[in-house]
Amino acid sequence: xxxxxxxxxxxxxxxxxxxxxxxxxxxxxxxxxxxxxxxxxxxxxxxxxxxxxxxxxxxxxxxxxxxxxxxxxxxxxxxxxxxxxxxxxxxxxxxxxxxxxxxxxxxxxxxxxxxxxxxxxxxxxxxxxxxxxxxxxxxxxxxxxxxxxxxxxxxxxxxxxxxxxxxxxxxxxxxxxxxxxxxxxxxxxxxxxxxxxxxxxxxxxxxxxxxxxxxxxxxxxxxxxxxxxxx
Numbered sequence: 001x002x003x004x005x006x007x008x009x010x011x012x013x014x015x016x017x018x019x020x021x022x023x024x025x026x027x028x029x030x031x032x033x034x035x036x037x038x039x040x041x042x043x044x045x046x047x048x049x050x051x052x053x054x055x056x057x058x059x060x061x062x063x064x065x066x067x068x069x070x071x072x073x074x075x076x077x078x079x080x081x082x083x084x085x086x087x088x089x090x091x092x093x094x095x096x097x098x099x100x101x102x103x104x105x106x107x108x109x110x111x112x113x114x115x116x117x118x119x120x121x122x123x124x125x126x127x128x129x130x131x132x133x134x135x136x137x138x139x140x141x142x143x144x145x146x147x148x149x150x151x152x153x154x155x156x157x158x159x160x161x162x163x164x165x166x167x168x169x170x171x172x173x174x175x176x177x178x179x180x181x182x183x184x185x186x187x188x189x190x191x192x193x194x195x196x197x198x199x200x201x202x203x204x205x206x207x208x209x210x211x212x213x214x215x216x217x218x219x220x221x222x223x224x225x226x227x228x229x230x231x
Contacts, residue, residue, distance in 0.1 A: 020052065034065045041089050046081040054081045069094050069126040098123040109142050110135065113224035116177055116215045119143075124181035124217040132159050132180040136173045137212070145171055159196060161203040168209050175210035185219030189230075197225055 020036040029037065038055035039045075045054040058079055062068045068076075068090070076087035110116050116135065124131060133148040147167050150159050168176050178200060180193075189197075197214045204211040213226040225231040 035059055038065075038068070038090075041093050042082070042086050043089075049081060058082070066126060070128055072128060094126075109140065110137060110177065111141060113213055113215055113222070113227050116179065116213065116224075117217065117222040120179055120181075120215065120217050121222075124179075125219055127181055128183050130180055130183060132178075134164055134167065135177040135179065136168055136171045137175045137177065139174045141175070144173070161200050164200060165203060165207055165209065169207070173209055175212050176204070177212050178214035179217065180214075181217040187216040187218030187221055187223035189214075189216055189223055189225070194230065197230070201231060 020032060020039050023036065024032055024040065032040075035052055035055040038059065039051040042051045042054060045051040049057065059065065059068065061079070062071060073084075073087050073091050076082055076090055077084045079087075082090075108115070108119060110119065119135075129151055131148055132150045133146065135143055136145040136147065138144050145167075149163050149167070164176070164178075178197065182188075193214070193216065197211075200214075201211045211231065213224055213231060215225075216223040
């Protein structure tokens with residue numbers, strides 16, 4: 001007897017209650033698995049894979065939703081069955097989620113390094129490039145503005161006190177908090193991190209703008225210069 005060929009059921013052949021879009025409309029997005037949500041974003045699969053099968057395959061290859069968020073546009077586009085259009089949809093979905101979190105938290109009061117980390121984690125923890133920025137605070141430690149100063153490797157050639165304090169002065173800042181992420185996932189500061197922070201703190205003293213902290217975001221944890229006695 002010849003070996004039977006593997007067969008798959010297409011989404012449109014599933015009962016209505018088994019289709020991701022219908023399940024979302026009936027039960028809400030929280031009832032769907034990561035693969036089902038990704039299948040909705042993908043919209044379609046391939047000749048041999050349904051959208052759900054494709055979603056399962058992608059998530060397995062990237063080690064889950066966190067790994068998916070770390071992939072660049074070009075990396076996603078190279079997956080069989082994804083391409084540029086679907087890669088753009090995935091990237092856009094993750095970016096919207098990060099912007100929503102930031103938008104909701106813009107009026108928060110940053111009273112501690114943990115507050116800062118909680119604010120920054122959703123946006124920075126999964127990025128594959130270093131993003132250096134400042135949080136500009138008013139006299140009551142409420143967040144006035146969040147500004148990204150540079151993207152790339154952190155060094156004095158791309159991050160200079162003049163760029164940082166130019167923005168702070170324009171906003172009439174009482175104080176600022178420095179931040180950046182470590183794509184490696186480990187938040188321990190490098191020698192360059194320490195040297196740059198010291199230079200910025202000294203410049204802040206001359207301008208009477210307090211540098212309250214420098215918070216480095218890792219994958220699961222953060223490092224605060226303030227908490228560790230480095231500021």
